[in-house]
Amino acid sequence: MVKVGDYDLPDDLYYHEKHTWATKDGDLIRVGVDSIGVALAGKIIFVRVKKIGKNINAGKNFGTAEAGKGVIPLTAPVTGEIVEENPNVSGRKVKELNEDPYGEGWLIKLKPTGDVDAEFSKLITGNAITPWAEEEIKQL
Secondary structure, eight states: OEEETTEEEOTTSEEOTTSEEEEEETTEEEEEEOHHHHHHHOSEEEEEEOOTTOEEOTTSEEEEEEETTEEEEEEOSSOEEEEEEOTTSBBTBOHHHHHOTTTTTOOEEEEEOSOHHHHHHTSBOGGGHHHHHHHHHTTO
């Protein structure tokens, strides 16, 4: 775990610059929003993701989150087919996302359809988290 300011960021996840994260979950990729993204958005009040079966390319939106600062696009960190939506975080059921974005607040699971290792290599992880997070926190 890396602590940057008031934010804990698991250092075993892969972060997209648009504040989503990814981790391998068996043969699938679990995706969520990072804690800095939640803070930048303001309190998230509604989440909508694309339907199960929809193919999403890395860097493209897989849904939206409505928050205090408007509607925020949710960006896919990797390419894949949506195979599961977190039933605890959909519509107005967003408490887990706001309070536990890395645990119970994950959003979707993707079945990878691209070169996952190549896509993960383009994401932020490990020692690169701290300088990236410090810059992002300045926007708060």
